[in-house]
Amino acid sequence: MPKDHGIGASQKRREDVRFLTGAGQYTDDINVYGQTYVQFIRSDVAHGRIVSIDTSAAEAMPGVVRIFTGADFEGKGGLPCGWQVTDRFGQPMKEPAHPVLAQGKVRHVGDPIAAVVAESLEEARNAAEAVEIEIEELPAVVDMKAALAEGSARVHDDLSDNLCYDWGFVEDNRDAVDKAIKEAAHVTTLELVNQRLVANPMEPRVAVGDYNRANDESTLYTTSQNPHVIRLLMGAFVLGIPEHKLRVVAPDVGGGFGSKIFHYAEEAFCTWAARQVNRPVKWTSSRSEAFLSDAQGRDHVTKIELALDKDNNFTAVRTETYANMGAYLSTFASSVPTWLHGTLMAGNYRTPLVYVNVKAVFTNTVPVDAYRGAGRPEATFQLERVIDKAARELGVDPIALRRQNFIQPDQFPYATPVAVEYDTGNYDATLDKLIEIADIAGFAERRKASEAKGKLRGLGVNCYIEACGIAPSNLVGQLGARAGLYDAATVRVNATGTISVMVGAHSHGQGHETAFPQVVADMLGIDESMIDIVHGDSSKIPFGMGTYGSRSLAVCGSAMVRATEKIINKAKKIASHLLEASEADIELKDGQFSVAGTDKSVAWGDVTLAAYVPHNYPLEDIEPGLEETAFYDPSNFTYPAGAYACEVEVDPETGKVEVLSFAAADDFGNVVNPMIVEGQVHGGIGQGIGQALLENCVYDENGQLLSASYMDYAMPRASDVPFYKVDHSCQTPCTHNPLGVKGCGEAGAIGSPPSVVNAVIDALHSGGFTNVSHIDMPVSPARVWAAMNG
Structure with a gap:
């Protein structure tokens, strides 16, 4: 029978209630009393020397508070790169300055040159149009x-x-x-x-900077996947603000896909400008700006x-x-x-x-x-x-x-020639499962049916492996990482037995508020509703490296497990005192502490109350309270793997490609919430199909972005993707983290593009176009037609 709670249960995401009812709080929902608005003036040429910037007319316009240029940031640090690569000759990479606002030159269309801070967004936009900038185009x-x-x-x-x-x-x-x-x-x-x-998350980037002159503290509200890293980079390397005087908050975030990992100029600007004007400063990206400013x-x-x-x-x-x-x-x-x-x-x-x-x-x-x-x-x-x-x-x-x-399975752990060691896997098992769920044996008949309609049917298969939960810190430090890649969690048990878990990971669609409680509840034998997950606020969490690289459960989840183990160990000491038994004889099951071999027990809530109301408490041994923190630094990557199959039909008259079916057999190790995992795979496959068939970011020879809006950048729609067959029953648990998990967030986007392109080439070969060995993505109708017609 499927589980209905704890690890392995397909529970609906609890956070979806607020998202679907419009009760989520995103960064753009945050408005601070007295806030101003910023409009960035961005370069409309890809390369040029800034000859002059005249702000005099704009400064006199209604509502303008102040106009900033690159000159205002002289003496400040540029945006840092977090990883130094050493080349094959032993030399460090070239690392040019990246100013908050352009200084001397502009280097891409969208490079911010100046910023108008005004009482309203409309006034900021009006004034921005009045700023006169002369650029010598190069x-x-x-x-x-x-x-x-x-x-x-x-x-x-x-x-x-x-x-x-x-x-x-x-x-x-x-x-x-x-x-x-x-x-x-x-x-x-x-x-x-x-x-x-272009990543194109549903929510564009937003930054709100606030400054409290009374205590000299700055706060940045931002759409970030890792607020602690932003605090570290921005405070230490760009603005020179001590960490204890800088708070970074990332509330609900509407998707990231990697594009919200990074520290951006707009975040540093809003934080610093708020200190200069002594008022909050808010910027909300338009979709057009996102095309020109998101990584x-x-x-x-x-x-x-x-x-x-x-x-x-x-x-x-x-x-x-x-x-x-x-x-x-x-x-x-x-x-x-x-x-x-x-x-x-x-x-x-x-x-x-x-x-x-x-x-x-x-x-x-x-x-x-x-x-x-x-x-x-x-x-x-x-x-x-x-x-x-x-x-x-x-x-x-x-x-x-x-x-x-x-x-082969008996070769694990397997040291590859590219310096990583796979700890576990079974690639034959995932391939066998794929052959089953994709009904590859029936493909020949389906191809005949397509040919009867005048279409070319192709089958593409792909086998992938990925490395998740980038680690360990001592290794990546040798490779050039300028930050640790551990994570942290604090488990705070309240007197009534409810729990707040503060985690360094950030959720922007991954379902942490549902999956993380499943882990803690499973360990303690209590209901998930008693557990609350706190994330995204550097003032509430000891530290954290954020969410990317499918690391949330493997790294931050492991820290949470370690902290919960500490909670259990201390709670057993309290329970042994209450039960007048040896600590070694105390067992925890279904929320009850019992003495092994007896019917003596005490409930979870009684133990937690005793921790905070220590009238009958082993004070000579331990201090009151029940709160623990753990940091977890993995000893290796995790290595999810899988096998994917895609079937397409190609119209030989037009070159149009239709994805008819898609099957995915993945090995993610142990799975905490199968429903969430399935959703992650679905989303990744959709993005991979988008890359394979539709999406393309195109610049002309002058550096102008030709695909700068949804009119020219083709995002996948529901009609572009089929219903998927997804399986993750072939589980070889990770051997080096306490949950045995591997990560699932990126697999679909990794395995799907080659599956689609392989299927298209197979379809063309079935129609006699054997001279076509490759078509670059996106495999558009025009490219397919051109390939068929030589």
Whole structure:
């Protein structure tokens, strides 16, 4: 029977009640007494020298409080990058300044130049139009390879060129990989593009800065996935505000997908401007601003080579990637194409040799950073597309080729050639489950039915692995991370037995307020309704690294478990005193402390009351109260894995692709709430289908964003996605965290793009278009038609 409570129960999200009834509190809902409004004036050219800024007419307009320019931030720090990458020659990456407001030059369309603070938003907008800015336009660089050409315009004048770093991994493998490819029985080569994407969360970014002169404290309300990290970066590196004088609050957040991890200029501006004008300052992004100011995702151009021996065993993989950084280094941008990408290039396979080269390039475009999956989708797409192409070149079944090269269950823990160790997995089991739920045996009949309608039907399969819960801190510190990647939780038990759990993770759609209580309630044997989750406020939580990289349960959840274990240990001491028994004999089950082998017991509520009303209490042993904090630093990544299958129909007359079915078999380790997990996978697959078929962020040669609104940027709609078959019954629990969980938030977005593209290529081959070996995403009707027509 399915569980109805605790770990493993499919409980509806309790937070959805307030969201669906309009009772959520988002950052834009926060209005502070006396607040002003800010309108940023952004560059309309991609590259140019600021000749002059005349604010005199605007300053005289009604309602204007103050106008700020880059000159007002001289002496302040720029926005920091949180990860330093060392290149393959042992040199640190180039790290140009990223000012809050442009100083001297603008480097992408949307770069903020000035900001008007006024009594109302309308007055701020009116005054912004009156600010006169003269810019000497300079040549823009958009194409990455052109940006590295000799004589190309430099995005940053203080750098010798536009190369951020030339990274090689594992550098010691390089010669051996070259030799293996040269001596291989077969080598498949594929050049592909992982196109740039706009994250487009439902809620645009908002920042409200407030300053209390009485105690010299600043507060920032912001749409952030990790408020503590924002406090650290902004306070220490940008504005010079001590942490104990800076509070960062991220209330309900309407989606992030990675784009709200980072510290943005608007957050620093509103916080600092509030101190200058001694009034709250609020900024709410328009959707048009979001296209020009939110960090964008992906944007890799790659050549990948797969070497095989005469028996079709993988012997080596070599890749060369150009990764677009945009005009500045965003908070974690440098780590995405390197440590979050290169370490996954072994995939699910026993490939003995892997070498990954990444050239990160500055261009006159919006900065690029982590987007759902962050490096893992790029690695999976390269690997799974080249394996599919290799199978066609060799004339073998693509499923059989993958299975032949899988890491086997008895090989775990498995040390890959790219410096990570998979602790557990069973890739044959997920593939077997996929074959079952996708009814691959019945595909031939379905293909015949499509052909009878004049359509080409294709089947695409993908096997993925990802690394979640980035860890441990001592390792990532050696790799260049400038922050720890642990997390923290405080469990506060009230006198009546109810509990407040303060967590460092932040929920913006993941269902923490439902899943986290399931864990604590399961441990204590009490009802979930007695447990409240507190998150998103740096003044209430000891510390936290936020939510990204599918880390919430694996890292923060583990901290919560450790804190709850401390609670149980102390509560047993109190219970042993109340029951006049040895602490070693006390058992906790179903909310009752009992003496083993007897009928003597005391309820959870009686013990918690005794902790705060210590009339009968072991005072000589422990202090009153029942509150514990734990920090958890994982010893390794977690490694979710799975197998996906997609079926498409292609109209040979128009090139239109329709996704008919999609099946996903995932191994997420232990699952706390199957309903939430299923929803996470559904959302990820939808985003992956969006990338595969529809979404594309396009700049022209002058750096103008051509896809700057929903008129030109095609988001997936309900009609673009099918009903999914999702399974997560193939569970190999993580061996190194107390919950045995692996993470599920990004899997769908990682596994779906190659599944869709593989299916399209398969469909075309079934129609005789065997010369088409690859179509870059998005696989639009125009691109498919062009490929078919040569």
